[in-house]
Amino acid sequence: MLDGIASLLSPVVAQADTASQAYLLEARQMQALSLGVHIPLVCFGISFPAIVLFVEGLWLRTGNPVYKQLAKRWSKVMLILFAIGVVTGTILSFELGLLWPNFMERWGEVFGFAFALEGVAFFVEAIFIAIYVYGWDRLPPRLHLLSGLPIVIAGIVGSSMVIAVNGWMNTPQGFELDAQGNVTDVDPVGALLNRNLWHEEVHMYVAGFIVVGALVGAVYSVAWLRGRRDHYHRAGLIVPLAVLALAAPAQVVIGDWAARTVAETQPVKLAAFEGLHETTEGADLTIGGVYVDGKVYGGISIPDLLSLLAFHDPNATVQGLDSVPAEDRPPVGWVRNCFQIMVGIGTLLALLGLWFIYVRWRHGRLPQTKWFYRAVIAAGPLALVALICGWIVTEVGRQPWIVYELMRVEEAVTGAEGIPVGYATLVVVYIGLATIALVMLRRLARKPPEAETAAGAGDIKVLP
Amino acid sequence: MLEELALIVLLVGLTAYAVLGGADFGAGFWDLVAGGPQRGARMRGFIHSAMGPVWEANHVWLIFVLVMAWTCFPNAFGPLMQTLYVPLFLAAVGIIFRGSAYALRGEAATISEARSLGALFALSSILTPFFFGCAIGAIASGQVPADGDPSRPFDAWTGPTSILIGVLAVATGAYNAAVFLAADARRAGLEDLAEAFRRRALAAAVVAGAIALGGLAVINSDAPELFDGLTSGLGLLAVLASALAGLATIALVARGSFEPARYTSAVAVGAIVAGWALAQRPDILPGELTLDDAAAGEPTLIFVLVGVVFALAIILPSLFVLFRMKLQGRLGEEAAPIAGTTTEEGGAR
Ligand code: HDD
Ligand code: HEM
């Protein structure tokens, strides 16, 4: 998957065709690769603690040891993924400086404050995740549950702060430029609370729950189809499915909000979402289809819908790509196709969630057909695809700017000659990392859960 | 004034990383030299269990340093990354290996798996501090120009001073680790391991001290300005304080008082970091860029400093709880031998 993303992105850059610096291409792919590795992991950092705490809470309320087994098992997964999230995040921190030194030099003081808060949040997260995971059976149950709360809060705060930086790159604010173009009058909080922050944060946060719900749900669906339907596996299935079922329909609404904000803040990006060439009054929306070389093949065109969706007015004027010179346009093919994939998958996931809710609500049970579980198994990887596509939409849609309309990527990139070597190294490292992590998680999954007795009583440990 | 405050905060973070993160890396060093799979198994198991709960928290200091550097001193951060990209990239890769090998080794099923992960873990534990040390040596010896220079990917950080600081970083890490592990072993009631680490700590202290002293000669010829700064005025004071704290640590370790030795060894590291800053005052990139020129604007500095105060109000109590619980043995797994005898599943547990 990882090198897939890298090769996936190479045509993007070829299309963008702005490389004036020697290794701009490789630098961008390297950045995208590392983000593509980090982001799926941090979905677990964002949502898994809350889910694990919920299951532990069930244990405390019901006293049913199955919930404790499940929470304990999941917390171990959480710790492994957190550790890998930490190292990949560290790579990203280095990369910001190693690949884009001029970006950091010029703008670091504007958005740095958000990163400082992010650092604090991850500090808290690292501390309490250790207390929580290593503290099972050593802390009194209620205190143990409480020790998990800071992880949840820190996950939200930390990811909001990173997103704030990304939002700022898309809608830069909180500073002035003097006549020479130097940054002055920095307002760190104003930069942090930028216009794109809100929808990006909410959309990403919900995406975290969707991805984890779908992936964990997929794992337990496999077990379900293989006939493992005891209480433990049942709980392990229902919890992620409920998460998915609640989050996925909400995401459609949030995504609409995101698109409407982009229509205002980054009209050219919106035009790229839809492959809209000319500025149009009452613009049509084409659903589906594939965009190749300036044309959409296939797809259904609905009159005025784009204007309606973007501005809630069927006659509104939507700015087209032709409103800016060709060298200021993003690579439309990538942006539009990825956008369609995300929206398509988002719709399917929402339908899957509604199916689950309907059956539970009408019949008070799980869906019986095997097709439901097969669909959930497919939903796991699909959610990941939607996540990555969404980020490609946001990031490639911002091209050719690193700071929207203020700094181009080729001004930001390093002049270092060693980039291709570093890139190749990272590809190998990430493949190795992913392989090892998968093997280890599989192994963890094969171990029988630790035997737990009823709530509160002493534990009998099954030594592996 | 604000600039100096921000620098102090940055250097405190750097010291914390050098001591706590350095000790983590040092523990990897002792893992590497713990002996064959049979003989070293107990020591490896102990090292693993002693570090389990705290390594991530220790590691976050690095993120803190990076973030402080690019937010408060962006004009130094840019050229620094551009010039020293090779050692910094290598250190970052080392961190990936180390973190993941460490996180995953607990799940290894067979001896050979545990051993290869262990080797990766130990090797990257040595290379990472070495490359960080080299980068610091390159800054201190004035190899980083104010507008960055990516054209010397290897020359910039392989001068005598750089290599010296790299080796010194590995040695002090090993030394700190031995002190910490001895204290942990004593607390766990493992007197034989405490004694083993006591001997290792003393050996490492002698080595680190010798490198530091011999290193002064190297610095004198390679980076005379740095040498002058370290041997006069406040710089000299800091160096002497460091030496004194180092000697005190050796005496404490020799007597077996590991607990106070933890703190004196931290002071020794902190003093030398302070000495470095004082020696190259008022420059941040010696001979090239002053602290004031490198710094971000006032509003940013103020916000970050106020933020740091609030952050410390949250982080310090949390860290206190974590370390206390660890010291009371309320966290963590039992120390079980690593890569000892094979059982079908639990070889690594
Ligand atoms: C599981 C993942 C997932 C799903 C199902 C969806 N999205 Fe999404 N989308 C993301 C995951 C994502 C993301 C987390 O990858 C992005 C990248 C940046 C961001 O804020 O969220 C994103 C970005 C993003 C943007 C660009 C925001 C910007 O550039 O500022 C828009 C307009 C949408 N999405 C719209 C939608 C719509 C209309 C969806 C509904 C059907 C949808 N998304 C489903
Ligand atoms: C350029 C982009 C990014 C950088 C530089 C970055 C940096 C980091 C760093 C340094 C860490 C490790 C913190 C630690 O040591 O504990 C980390 C972890 C984390 N990051 Fe990122 N990150 C980036 C993108 C993101 C994004 C987009 C998100 C999500 C919204 C995110 C969410 C997280 C979370 C939740 C963690 C905690 C680790 C985990 O739970 O797996 N990061 N990141």
Ligand code: HEM
């Ligand atoms: C969270 C998930 C993210 C993903 C998957 C992602 C994806 C990408 C992609 C695909 C590119 C390459 C664009 C191109 O080559 O056309 C890119 C570039 C970049 N992203 Fe993001 N991005 C994410 C978040 C962030 C965040 C949070 C930051 C900053 C804090 C950030 C900073 C950058 C930078 C500096 C570049 C390089 C310059 C550029 O090509 O624009 N990204 N990212």
